[in-house]
Amino acid sequence: MIIAIDGPAAAGKGTLSRRIAEAYGFHHLDTGLTYRATAKALLDAGLPLDDEPVAAAMAGKVELSSLDRDLLSSHEVGEAASRIAVMPSVRRALVEAQRSFSKKKPGTVLDGRDIGTVVCPEAPVKLYVTASPEVRARRRYDEIIARGGVADYEAIFSDVKKRDERDMGRTDSPLKPAGDAHLLDTSEMSIEAAFQAAKAIIDAVLKTK
Structure with a gap:
C-alpha cells in the first residue's frame, strides 16, 4: 500500500503525512x-x-x-x-x-513534489495538498516565531512564491497534481480536518483491496 502525497512548500503535507503514517502503522519518507x-x-x-x-x-x-x-x-x-x-x-x-x-x-507514505506523477505513479492513493501562498507564508512565519526565531513575513512570502515558480517551472518532474490525485486545500482547514478528509479517502481505497 503506497500513499503518495504531493504539494507546494508549507501546505501542511509533511505534518499530514506523518499523522497518516502513524495512524496506519506505515513507514514514512519526506x-x-x-x-x-x-x-x-x-x-x-x-x-x-x-x-x-x-x-x-x-x-x-x-x-x-x-x-x-x-x-x-x-x-x-x-x-x-x-x-x-x-x-x-x-x-x-x-x-x-x-x-x-x-x-x-506493510505500507508507505511518501510526501514530496513528484510522488504521484513520477516516483510512484501506480500508488492507489494520491493526495495533492495545497494552500494559498499567503496562508503558507503565514504558517512558516508563525513556525519560526514559535521557535523563538526572527522572521520577516514579506520576505517569507516572496520566498514561497519563488519556490513555487522554481518547483512548477522546472523541466524535469515539475510540481503538479497527478491526474487521479485527490485535491486537499488546507487554506481554511485544521490539521485534524485535513487528516479526517485524507482518512476517508484512504479508508475507501483500503476497503477495495
Whole structure:
C-alpha cells in the first residue's frame, strides 16, 4: 500500500503525512529531506553546488534511514537543495532510492513534489495538498516565531512564491497534481480536518483491496 502525497512548500503535507503514517502503522519518507541531505553533504564537503556529476554521486550515497529533520531544516540547506533538485541525474538517483523505500511492508507514505506523477505513479492513493501562498507564508512565519526565531513575513512570502515558480517551472518532474490525485486545500482547514478528509479517502481505497 503506497500513499503518495504531493504539494507546494508549507501546505501542511509533511505534518499530514506523518499523522497518516502513524495512524496506519506505515513507514514514512519526506522525500524533500533526501535532496536536503544531498545538499548538506555537498556543503559539508566544500563541494560546488553547480557540478551535476558530483551532486549525483553524492545523491547515490544518501542513507534514507538516517535523515535528521532538525539537522536538515536550515534555510541555507533548503536553498542549496532547491539548486540541486533541478538536476536530472540527481533526481534519477534519489527517485530510485525513494521507489525502493516505497516497497516496504506493510505500507508507505511518501510526501514530496513528484510522488504521484513520477516516483510512484501506480500508488492507489494520491493526495495533492495545497494552500494559498499567503496562508503558507503565514504558517512558516508563525513556525519560526514559535521557535523563538526572527522572521520577516514579506520576505517569507516572496520566498514561497519563488519556490513555487522554481518547483512548477522546472523541466524535469515539475510540481503538479497527478491526474487521479485527490485535491486537499488546507487554506481554511485544521490539521485534524485535513487528516479526517485524507482518512476517508484512504479508508475507501483500503476497503477495495
